[in-house]
Amino acid sequence: MSQPGTRTPQPAAPSGNGSAQAHTTHFGYRQVPVGEKVQRVAEVFHSVAQKYDMMNDLMSMGIHRLWKRFTVELSGVRKNHKVLDIAGGTGDLTMKFSDLVGPQGTVVLADINASMLKVGRDRLVDRGYGNNIEYVQANAEQLPFPDNHFNCVSIAFGLRNVTDKDQALREMHRVLKPGGRLLVLEFSKPNNPLLTKAYDLYSFTALPVMGKLIAGDSDSYQYLAESIRMHPDQETLKQMMSEAGFVNCRYHNMTGGIVALHSGIKP
Amino acid sequence: MFQPDPTLLAALSASLELALNRALALDPGSLQRLAALGELAIGLELQPVDAKLSIRLDAGFLRITTLDTPTDITLAGTPLSLGRLLFEGPSTDLGIHPGVQISGNPEQVNALAAIVRDLEIDWEAALADILGDIPAHFLARRWRRLQQWQKHAHQSLAMTLEDYLKEESDWLPHREQLNDYMESVDRVQQATEQLEARIMQLQAHIDKTQT
Numbered sequence: 001m002s003q004p005g006t007r008t009p010q011p012a013a014p015s016g017n018g019s020a021q022a023h024t025t026h027f028g029y030r031q032v033p034v035g036e037k038v039q040r041v042a043e044v045f046h047s048v049a050q051k052y053d054m055m056n057d058l059m060s061m062g063i064h065r066l067w068k069r070f071t072v073e074l075s076g077v078r079k080n081h082k083v084l085d086i087a088g089g090t091g092d093l094t095m096k097f098s099d100l101v102g103p104q105g106t107v108v109l110a111d112i113n114a115s116m117l118k119v120g121r122d123r124l125v126d127r128g129y130g131n132n133i134e135y136v137q138a139n140a141e142q143l144p145f146p147d148n149h150f151n152c153v154s155i156a157f158g159l160r161n162v163t164d165k166d167q168a169l170r171e172m173h174r175v176l177k178p179g180g181r182l183l184v185l186e187f188s189k190p191n192n193p194l195l196t197k198a199y200d201l202y203s204f205t206a207l208p209v210m211g212k213l214i215a216g217d218s219d220s221y222q223y224l225a226e227s228i229r230m231h232p233d234q235e236t237l238k239q240m241m242s243e244a245g246f247v248n249c250r251y252h253n254m255t256g257g258i259v260a261l262h263s264g265i266k267p
Numbered sequence: 268m269f270q271p272d273p274t275l276l277a278a279l280s281a282s283l284e285l286a287l288n289r290a291l292a293l294d295p296g297s298l299q300r301l302a303a304l305g306e307l308a309i310g311l312e313l314q315p316v317d318a319k320l321s322i323r324l325d326a327g328f329l330r331i332t333t334l335d336t337p338t339d340i341t342l343a344g345t346p347l348s349l350g351r352l353l354f355e356g357p358s359t360d361l362g363i364h365p366g367v368q369i370s371g372n373p374e375q376v377n378a379l380a381a382i383v384r385d386l387e388i389d390w391e392a393a394l395a396d397i398l399g400d401i402p403a404h405f406l407a408r409r410w411r412r413l414q415q416w417q418k419h420a421h422q423s424l425a426m427t428l429e430d431y432l433k434e435e436s437d438w439l440p441h442r443e444q445l446n447d448y449m450e451s452v453d454r455v456q457q458a459t460e461q462l463e464a465r466i467m468q469l470q471a472h473i474d475k476t477q478t
Binding site for chain 2: 254
């Protein structure tokens with residue numbers, strides 16, 4: 001296992017995508033049986049669900065709202081569109097999409113984790129959202145939707161927790177209509193060495209402490225820092241999207257590459 | 268050219284969206300007039316960085332995005348000059364504000380300029396929501412006095428300067444002299460045009476008789 005604060009290369013065998021043939025996949029810096037990862041990730045999110053929004057604001061100093069704002073801007077979502085927000089969690093993107101699609105459109109908030117979905121649904125209902133939003137507990141690797149169904153699919157800060165990312169990208173491709181757009185907002189690799197050092201220091205020291213103090217759970221935030229380092233970098237993810245069948249794949253580095261927004265079109 | 272990080276542009280568009288919608292909420296008449304313009308897309312080009320913002324009115328709410336999409340009207344200027352346009356209003360009838368270049372459909376440009384010119388944002392009411400009525404009134408009164416003094420000082424300086432240039436130094440003509448001169452120029456221009464028309468008429472007559 002690698003030490004915190006160091007960069008760890010992707011595990012060679014499954015390329016970080018959880019191939020069933022390799023039998024193990026990464027969970028942070030640890031190798032776990034493929035079947036166990038879903039359960040472990042679920043435990044992390046059951047643990048942090050209630051404090052998720054507060055922790056997001058604290059950890060990112062509110063900047064996650066700007067990353068999501070840019071994501072929605074790039075989506076091109078308009079009135080009457082059907083949008084799927086995978087790993088939608090507490091519904092930040094869903095709310096914005098709901099405003100854009102209008103009463104005749106639909107936004108599906110999907111999350112594999114029941115606790116996150118419940119927090120998201122309660123939050124949206126409390127804010128008066130409801131008529132054009134559906135809630136679905138779903139695994140990104142096996143989406144329960146017909147082919148060619150959505151105008152836009154988004155997944156924000158969720159793909160790195162998926163065991164088989166290639167399968168998930170293929171599923172997103174399947175449910176999109178031709179011409180539909182996939183948006184993947186995810187932590188990535190900073191493009192400045194100084195920023196990388198500061199970011200590593202922050203991730204492996206401040207985040208677990210904040211997690212302990214606010215959410216009473218430092219392990220989950222240790223996992224967060226580790227899982228970010230294990231996630232494919234910008235170019236690798238772009239290549240994975242192309243291999244899943246998307247065209248015009250491109251990415252925007254945000255905040256010096258700490259986060260990247262990838263987009264691709266289903267031909 | 269310097270390309271700002273999307274995070275910065277998103278922060279800018281979010282702040283501007285909040286400020287503009289708050290300002291328009293304090294002047295509902297202008298919001299209605301803006302809505303009457305229909306599906307209008309306004310582009311903002313922020314100089315000297317290569318940053319473009321797009322403003323669209325959607326159900327009484329101004330949405331600002333960082334996307335470079337086609338727009339009906341484009342306002343280009345520094346953040347300072349665009350900010351002054353919002354808070355001070357236009358200072359000339361010809362353009363909207365010095366330092367702001369405007370382009371697009373002339374009818375829509377004029378309609379937008381008229382709305383900006385007539386903006387009457389009730390800053391005192393906004394301040395009262397935060398500070399309470401009495402402090403807000405006190406501050407607003409001070410602010411109005413400061414503005415009046417500034418306006419008076421500006422006019423006084425302009426008059427003194429005009430007096431010096433016209434009366435003392437005799438570097439500039441009086442308005443009457445200038446008007447006489449401009450009228451003479453107009454008369455010469457009119458006479459020249461008439462002469463040109465007469466020559467063309469005679470030329471046409473000559474051409475006709477020769478054929």
